[in-house]
Structures are given as structure tokens and as C-alpha cells.
Amino acid sequence: MNVIAVTSHDVRLGVFIAFAILMGAFFAWLFLKAPFRRWKAKKNIAAAYFPTVNRTVLHGDYYLINDFRRGDGPSAVRIDHIVGGDKYIYVITDRYFDGAISGMSEDNTWVFYSRRGKKQPIENPLLANRNMLNRLSIVSGINSSFLVGVVLVNDECFVSRLDREGDGTSRLVGLSGLEALIEDYENRDVTPFVKQELWQTIHDLHELGKEHEHE
Numbered sequence: 001m002n003v004i005a006v007t008s009h010d011v012r013l014g015v016f017i018a019f020a021i022l023m024g025a026f027f028a029w030l031f032l033k034a035p036f037r038r039w040k041a042k043k044n045i046a047a048a049y050f051p052t053v054n055r056t057v058l059h060g061d062y063y064l065i066n067d068f069r070r071g072d073g074p075s076a077v078r079i080d081h082i083v084g085g086d087k088y089i090y091v092i093t094d095r096y097f098d099g100a101i102s103g104m105s106e107d108n109t110w111v112f113y114s115r116r117g118k119k120q121p122i123e124n125p126l127l128a129n130r131n132m133l134n135r136l137s138i139v140s141g142i143n144s145s146f147l148v149g150v151v152l153v154n155d156e157c158f159v160s161r162l163d164r165e166g167d168g169t170s171r172l173v174g175l176s177g178l179e180a181l182i183e184d185y186e187n188r189d190v191t192p193f194v195k196q197e198l199w200q201t202i203h204d205l206h207e208l209g210k211e212h213e214h215e
Helices: 008-043 045-060 125-140 175-186 195-214
Strands: 063-070 077-084 089-094 099-102 109-114 119-123 147-153 158-160 170-174
Touching: 045 063, 045 077, 045 089, 045 175, 063 125, 063 195, 077 125, 077 195, 089 125, 089 175, 119 125, 125 147, 125 170, 125 195, 147 175, 170 175
Parallel strands: 089 147, 099 158, 147 170
Antiparallel strands: 063 077, 077 089, 099 109, 109 119
16 A cells, blocks of 8 residues: 655645635635626616615615516606605615716706716616606605605716705615615604505505506
8 A cells, every 4th residue: 555645845835725726716706796796787787786775674674665667658667676664765766887977966868977988978867766756656646755766876886966965856876875875864853654554555556566567
């Protein structure tokens, strides 16, 4: 029987190789994490943003409706997430911008600057969100004063606007700031919903969205 002697040099070499492999994998992960996140968001924005939205809902013990759809054509209602808080109902639109955006809250169009240096006009996401909020108010009967519009964008997106707060009806926020934004509204000195009425409202919204599947 042949016996292979393992020296301390072999052990140190093996440990070094293992360490080098782990470090290589770690730096590869760091290098590829951002491109992978961008690819995932571009492919399916709602799915990429859902973990953050869901975590916010769980932490606050709120209600959540995803992918609300009602009607067809120009008057259709399309909302990525509806969050039922204790004091407000949040109408959330998911947007992804691989670059920078600039504009005023009341401008019909904004400017998008891509990472590749291209410049192009885009629809004002705040106005689009506010439009969906108003349509939801009409089809559901919920007073718009109880609704808060949120345009959720990727954290890497640089936002250049002179009036960052907008008019208060719809707010634009990076993904990592969603929970703080909702907490800010929920901490305001307003009367909270009656729990049973809130549950019934969210239930009715869920059923209203389901009706689209059978139209």
C-alpha cells in the first residue's frame, strides 16, 4: 500500500487555493451584482421590486394588492401595487430608469438621460401615477384624499428636479426609501381608518380587480 505524506506546505497551499477561490467568487459577485440587478429589473420590474414592497407591508402589518387591473383601452386602470395602510392607501407605480431623469412635477414630459449618453423625452411619471390614482378613485368610489400616489424607481436612478416634493398627491422615491416614505405618512396626525372598513375596502378592491379577469 502506498502512503502519500501530506506536509504542512501542502496544507498551507490547499488553504491558500481555497481562500483564493472564495475571494475570486466574492469579487465576481460584487462585480456582477449591479448588472444582474439591472437585468432582472428590466426583465420584470414588478417582480424585482416586489420583495421590497412586501417587506414594507409585513413590517407595517399593512394590506397588499399586486397587479391591479380594471378595464381596457385609454381609461384602463393599471396599478403595480396597492398598499392599504392604517391612515392612507398607497397607489404605487413601478418604474426603472437606467440613467438619470429630470423634470418638474407639473411638466407633461420629462427628460431621460441614458447611461450611454442618449437623451430622450418621456412621459412625466408623476402625472401618469396621478392619472391612475384618479381613475382608481372613480372606479372604486374611494375619495382621492385617502389615496397617496407613489412612483417607485430604482436606487441607481439619478433624479434631478427643482421641486422634489411635487404637489403632495404623488411622490417619487427610490426603492430603498419606500418604507420611510410610508412611515412618514402613517405617522401624520390624521384619524386612522376603522379597521373593519379598511378591510372591506381592500377586499372590494381585490374583487374589483379580479372582475377584469372575467371581462
